[in-house]
Amino acid sequence: MKKSFFRALVLTLTLSVHFFYAQDKDAPAKKSQLGFAQIDFLSIDMPDMNEPNMDFTGIHYNLMLNDWSYAGLGFYGAVGGIRGGFFTLGVNAGVKYDITDKLFVDTGIHFGGGGGASAPDGGGAFILPHLNLGYDFKHFSVTSGWSYINFFDGGTINSDQFYAAVHIPLNFNHTDFDQKENKYTFEDLKSSDWNKKSNRISLMVHLNNLSVKGDSQFSTGEAIKGRTIRLAGFEFVSFLDKNWLFFVRADGAFDGIPAGYMDIFLGGGYHLSMNKNRTNLQAKFGIGAGGGGGVDTQGGFLIYPDITLEQKIFDNFYATINKGFLMSPDAHFYTSTLGFGLKYYVDKEGTTSDFVTPKEFKLKGIQTIVKQDWYLDASRNGGFEQDMHQISLQVNVFLNKYVYAAGQTSFANFGDAGAYAEGIVGLGVESNRFFNDYISVYGQLLGGAAGGGGISTGQGLIVKPSFGVDVKLLNNLSFRGGIGYVKARGGQLSSAFANFGINYNISMLTGR
Incomplete structure (x- = not known):
């Protein structure tokens, strides 16, 4: 009797363990984010009456916050006139109100910084509101109407003009950032919403x-x-x-x-x-x-x-x-x-591919950070120093749970350096969250090209180490602040800096 009981117990435990480990891992919750890409155009009347208009075109991406409002980011660059090399970066916010199934009103504002090409851009800060009437062609929309641009921080570019844009729906699927680096098999995902073409x-x-x-x-x-x-x-x-x-x-x-x-x-x-x-x-x-x-x-x-x-x-x-x-x-x-x-x-975002047959799936963490930098006593080409501010966009892609690859671009918006811009890349490390899962700390080392606006960067190579703190606000949104140091090779720029901004955190399903 004892032997029979012992054998039955061993068999039961063995089957239980096998059953436990054979269970599929729960698939991550799939969340869909609606958004649209935008290409727009305006022709700006320049302050000098003898100068031709500066044709300005932009590339933007906006997230739909609900059925009627959106927010996002955008770049502008000069493509006509005499100001080649004039670039800006900024943030967008707006409202789309449906009049009929096809006709809608689009109104919003873009705030940014930038300049260049010896234009009268002042510190670089500008606003660009617009009011457009649009038509939805299902796969894209076309809008046109009025816009106004004003480089208000000491600049003299100030103009009303016709404005036209094309909107192209561009949505994506994601899950929560704290699930980054979680791994799955096809069996884990085959019955989930993720089982589609990637x-x-x-x-x-x-x-x-x-x-x-x-x-x-x-x-x-x-x-x-x-x-x-x-x-x-x-x-x-x-x-x-x-x-x-x-x-x-x-x-x-x-x-x-x-x-x-x-x-x-x-x-x-x-x-x-x-x-x-x-x-x-x-x-x-x-x-x-x-x-x-x-x-x-x-x-x-x-x-x-x-x-x-x-x-x-x-x-x-x-x-x-x-x-x-x-x-x-x-x-x-x-x-x-x-x-x-x-x-x-x-x-x-899927389990099948035209290119490879994925054997493993992993959630990769992605951070999109919009922030404002403050350079203390930034050295100028004229041999003097003055504080300089810039708007900055940084994208981090996590290589594992803690280490990320980063790309950052920045454009001056206050401090009489409107033409200054940076394009830098590098690596960073970010900790797990602590204090009830609300705070993490990070450190990073970036380097690359920078110049313009009278900032003394020599031929343009800079190095920019920094560290800071990230504080959770919402599930995928956090406040980010940091301090650091920027040094130009071959130039006099050698400044401490501080920054603060908003961090949009998500994880995307990837296969390999």
Whole structure:
């Protein structure tokens, strides 16, 4: 009897353990965020009556906060006139009110900072309200109406003008940030809302070399031909299907010319995979805005044809080499490009893919931070010091539970340095939350290109360490503050700084 009881007990425990470990892990809650991308255009009447209008175009992304209001971020760049190299960054907020099923009113305001190209931008701070009437064509919307722009911190750009925009729905799925790095199998997810086709994206950091050719020149008339402008930047690619893609890329100069040159491009391309997806070839064409650093790009409108070869090195990381041209359409500014980069591919928000058969799924933490920087006694080219403020956007992608890769761009908005901008990348570390899951601390080291606005950055290379605290406000929203130090290589900028802002935290499902 004792032996029978003992055997039954062992069998029961064994089956119980097997049953316990065989259970599927609960799938993460899938949350959908509605949003839309926006491309807009306005032609600004400049203060000097003898100067042509500055054509201004923007790229934005807005989150729908509810059925009728939205908020987001946007960049602007000059593409017409004589102010090539004039760029801004800002935040958007607005209301969309439906009149009928198709007709709606769109009104809102953009607040930002920036400038450049010796324009009368003052400290760089500006407002841009608009009032538009729009029509919904289902897959996109078109709006047009009135806008007003005012560089109010000592600038003299102040104008009413016609405003037009295109809205393209662009939604995404996510879950809570505190679930980052959780792993799942297909069995865990096959009965959940995540079991659908994934979307492929890629992120790349790169160095690009512009070999200047033709009759390219500085704004002073001095020839640039023969120089090499060295840029650092990043590129974001999203795939429409297995072959076609669209991309956004931004670069800033750190060597070869005076600091201040940058460019931003939006475009499309074709992707061809070979060698069992270990080797890729991409042909891309972009249009955008560029200038600064004394380079004469006329109105700033540039085109960018490019061919990129990619080779897998490990996991989802690829080494890249690209060759192409960056130029104005009339070749007034004309360069040949050669670049090298490191690219990371992600299949997100689903369990199946056109490219690979994912064997494992993981939630990757992503932080989008909008903040205001305050540089104490920022050194100027004139040999004096003055505080400078800038609006800044930083995106963190977590490589594991604590370490993240960061990209940051910033534009001056107060302190008489309207043309100053930064484009920097690096690594950071963030702790788990403590004090009842409300507070975490972080430290990071970023570096890259910066210049313009009379700030003494030499040829543009800066290093920027910092640390700070993150305080939870809502489930995916927190307050972020920090202090740090910025140092320019080859320039006099050597300042302590402080910043504060808002951090939007989410986790996205990725497969590999």
